[in-house]
Amino acid sequence: MIRVLLAEDHGIVRGALVALLNLTGDIEVVAETGNGDEVVPLALAATPDVAVIDIEMPGQDGIESTRRLREALPTCQVLILTALAHTRLLKRAVEAGAAGFLLKDAPTERLAESIRRLAAGESVIDASLALAAMTGTATPLTDRESAVLRLIDTGASTGEIAETLHLSAATVRNYISSVITKAGARNRTDAVRIAVEAGWIEGTRGR
Numbered sequence: 001m002i003r004v005l006l007a008e009d010h011g012i013v014r015g016a017l018v019a020l021l022n023l024t025g026d027i028e029v030v031a032e033t034g035n036g037d038e039v040v041p042l043a044l045a046a047t048p049d050v051a052v053i054d055i056e057m058p059g060q061d062g063i064e065s066t067r068r069l070r071e072a073l074p075t076c077q078v079l080i081l082t083a084l085a086h087t088r089l090l091k092r093a094v095e096a097g098a099a100g101f102l103l104k105d106a107p108t109e110r111l112a113e114s115i116r117r118l119a120a121g122e123s124v125i126d127a128s129l130a131l132a133a134m135t136g137t138a139t140p141l142t143d144r145e146s147a148v149l150r151l152i153d154t155g156a157s158t159g160e161i162a163e164t165l166h167l168s169a170a171t172v173r174n175y176i177s178s179v180i181t182k183a184g185a186r187n188r189t190d191a192v193r194i195a196v197e198a199g200w201i202e203g204t205r206g207r
Helices: 011-022 036-046 062-072 087-096 107-121 128-136 141-155 160-164 170-182 187-196
Strands: 002-007 027-033 050-054 079-082 100-103
Touching: 002 011, 002 036, 002 107, 011 027, 011 107, 011 141, 027 036, 027 107, 036 050, 036 062, 050 062, 050 107, 062 079, 062 087, 062 160, 079 087, 079 107, 087 100, 087 187, 141 160, 141 170, 141 187, 170 187
Parallel strands: 002 027, 002 050, 050 079, 079 100
Antiparallel strands: none
């Protein structure tokens, strides 16, 4: 039986994945959490073979959680889940010690198979994600959305962004809502961070 720790901050998603993985017959979720700060303590208590970690979580993010987990429990392999197919994130995850990298919209059976491969000592990178990373997949943001994000990164308010781009405040708010959705972010600041890490925009404040 492959013992798994699942770290995913969306409770409904986490619950569904736990149920599905426990139905496989050879995989058992022995610990679960929605907070990155709890990954290492839970892993030390449950000693999983594989940890499936969402890259975006409250507390420590998935990459920092991976780094600390690999230091604390080297026998536990890590599979990172992400909605973003970008070279920078893939590189950071590998440097942190992750052996697997899977897109969140992958079929559940692919998740189970990836867990089995990691438990067997293999490395796993989603094929579509690897191709996207190697070919430098274009940003999903429009030019105007990118401009709005760059201005947010400078600390500009909605009104200042509207004035700079010669738009109405309502239009700017629509753009902000759009980029938050595309980035899977919690707010505008989180959207900027994700966009910079994914390489969609260049950071303007020393990132």
